[in-house]
Amino acid sequence: KRPAGAPDRNLARPVTKVGVVGAGLMASQLALLFARRLQVPVVMMDIDQERVDKGVGYVRAEVDKLLSKKRISADAANRAKALVTGSVSKQAFADADFVIEAVFEELAVKKQVFAEVEAIVSPECILATNTSSLSVTAMADGLRHPERLLGFHFFNPVAVMPLLEVVRAPQTDDAVLATAFELAKALKKTAVLVKDAPAFVVNRILLRLMGEVIAAFDEGTPPDVADSALRPMGLPMSPFTLSAMVGLPVAQHVQESLHAGFGDRFPVSGNLKKLIDNGVKTLWVPGPDGVPVIPAETLSLMS
Numbered sequence: 001k002r003p004a005g006a007p008d009r010n011l012a013r014p015v016t017k018v019g020v021v022g023a024g025l026m027a028s029q030l031a032l033l034f035a036r037r038l039q040v041p042v043v044m045m046d047i048d049q050e051r052v053d054k055g056v057g058y059v060r061a062e063v064d065k066l067l068s069k070k071r072i073s074a075d076a077a078n079r080a081k082a083l084v085t086g087s088v089s090k091q092a093f094a095d096a097d098f099v100i101e102a103v104f105e106e107l108a109v110k111k112q113v114f115a116e117v118e119a120i121v122s123p124e125c126i127l128a129t130n131t132s133s134l135s136v137t138a139m140a141d142g143l144r145h146p147e148r149l150l151g152f153h154f155f156n157p158v159a160v161m162p163l164l165e166v167v168r169a170p171q172t173d174d175a176v177l178a179t180a181f182e183l184a185k186a187l188k189k190t191a192v193l194v195k196d197a198p199a200f201v202v203n204r205i206l207l208r209l210m211g212e213v214i215a216a217f218d219e220g221t222p223p224d225v226a227d228s229a230l231r232p233m234g235l236p237m238s239p240f241t242l243s244a245m246v247g248l249p250v251a252q253h254v255q256e257s258l259h260a261g262f263g264d265r266f267p268v269s270g271n272l273k274k275l276i277d278n279g280v281k282t283l284w285v286p287g288p289d290g291v292p293v294i295p296a297e298t299l300s301l302m303s
């Protein structure tokens, strides 16, 4: 069945090579997914060799895990590893048909990335952003071919989460959108078409829930109480574990985008900022008997 709002699939163009800008955790998960599901070469690009090697290393290690769980054959594992390569130069994207970015969540950074990529790729190459909350319309502004850009927003962990938000900006071309939906099908993701609005749909709803948990501890409810209060509701992860998995800075960027778009309906947490500024990555650490505890230093950072 064609997803609601998807253009005629005959408009879709083939994708024979994928470029991934960034080699961090999200970018590496994307590279692995594209290589496994599309069986096409995927090149990951980052600013230095160390980052690139780390990203490619992550992909290889994940493939080895799949192999040890007997989830894939030895042949498929070798193929996936051979398909994913790394580069420190955007020239590696010259013959790509689809380039997706998963770099730092800042509009100016992403615009710069796309301007540089556009100077290298063919006019037909599709550009996609995995942004969590930034405006896709603003990102396309200034491109030579703004109609080729769209949002392709995956969820963490990419290998497991079935949903994919396909973000159409006003200028996004039908052929670009049709290709995105065909890609989503090949990636075995459930694609939904969403409008270009702050944090799109899922993060907007999710942040309402997580934002209220964070607001409760901003207002003095002990964080462990605020966090564990939701556990009996059958959530797969407690709100703080989830924010640790997606990364506290990402959670903060989503809060900021929602605040910019909707004002006081989405406040920005002062405590979250304090924790991030002090380098706190996760609220919980394993305590005695495996019961998670919040370190006293972390607690002392929160007002």
Ligand code: 3HC
Pocket (backbone or CB within 6 Å): 069, 071, 131, 132, 133, 154, 155, 156, 157, 158, 159, 160, 161, 203, 206, 236, 237, 242, 246, 250
């Ligand atoms: N990478 C690859 N595979 C993973 C994984 C990872 N990071 N984490 C878990 N898995 C796999 C496991 O290997 C396991 O596979 P197997 O059956 O082959 O062994 C399977 O997922 C189930 O894992 P577990 O049994 O360890 O644990 P759970 O049953 O608790 O499931 C979970 C893990 C699916 C991550 C579940 O806890 C969950 O759904 N959590 C919520 C995730 C969520 O809400 N994500 C959205 C975040 S928002 C976002 O990403 C948007 C962004 O813009 C901020």
